Amino acid sequence: MLIAFNKPYGVLCQFTDRSTPPRRTLAEFGLPPDVYAAGRLDHDSEGLLLLTDDGALAHRLTDPRHKSPKTYFVQVEGEPHDDHIDALRRGVTLNDGPTRPAKARRIDDPALWPRDPPVRFRKTVPDAWLELTISEGRNRQVRRMTAAVGLPTLRLVRVAIGAHRLDTLMPGEWRICD
Incomplete structure (x- = not known):
């Protein structure tokens, strides 16, 4: 089952x-x-x-x-630029070594349920959503990858596994x- x-x-x-x-x-x-x-x-x-x-x-x-792909919607703090996306696509180096390349793209705000408690809103700090697909499963990998490119994760929702x-x-x- x-x-x-x-x-x-x-x-x-x-x-x-x-x-x-x-x-x-x-x-x-x-x-x-x-x-x-x-x-x-x-x-x-x-x-x-x-x-x-x-x-x-x-x-x-x-x-x-x-290599079962796992897809996430990731709300990040900051404004993602092409260099951020390209770095995720190439793979980033974390303290436990380089990651495999990821599929990454910016997306519009997804239609999700409200989180309880909500993500803290800050008027002066922009946020955006990415779709990220990885084929590894290291501890807190997506959060560490986005932080490594300068985009800390605010909310992380896995939407697919294979x-x-x-x-x-x-x-x-x-x-x-x-």
């Missing part, structure tokens, strides 16, 4: 949390028993998370050798994939 889930902001990609106070987890969303996340999405990121009860499928979805898309799922909703 494969499940597409729209992970809300502030939810961990696990079913239990031992921290004090406890944080929100996947346990509150009525997911089928015996599934687990195939990959991760940071606590402060939103969007598509795939869950499965099939270990081999989870491995295929997450192993970097399979052929699996978020589509119309709202935060906290899930569906079984065909």
Whole structure:
């Protein structure tokens, strides 16, 4: 079984949390028993998370050798210029080495649900949206890539993993994939 889930902001990609106070987890969303996340999405990121009860499928979805592309809508602080986009397309050097080239383009503000809590608005600091597709899955990679080119991430929403898309799922909703 494969499940597409729209992970809300502030939810961990696990079913239990031992921290004090406890944080929100996947346990509150009525997911089928015996599934687990195939990959991760940071606590402060939103969007598509795939869950499965099939270990081999989870491995295929997450192993970097399979280069499953992951697409994100990224709200960044600042005004992206061609040199920013070109740098992301070439790949940037992070503290753990160079990234693979990404597909990157500026997009109009996407039609998304409001984030709770909202991203802090600052009248004097512009922001913009990028669509970024990567084929790796390093820790906080998209955030580190945009920061490396001078565009800190304000909001990060994963909209696709390979052929699996978020589509119309709202935060906290899930569906079984065909």
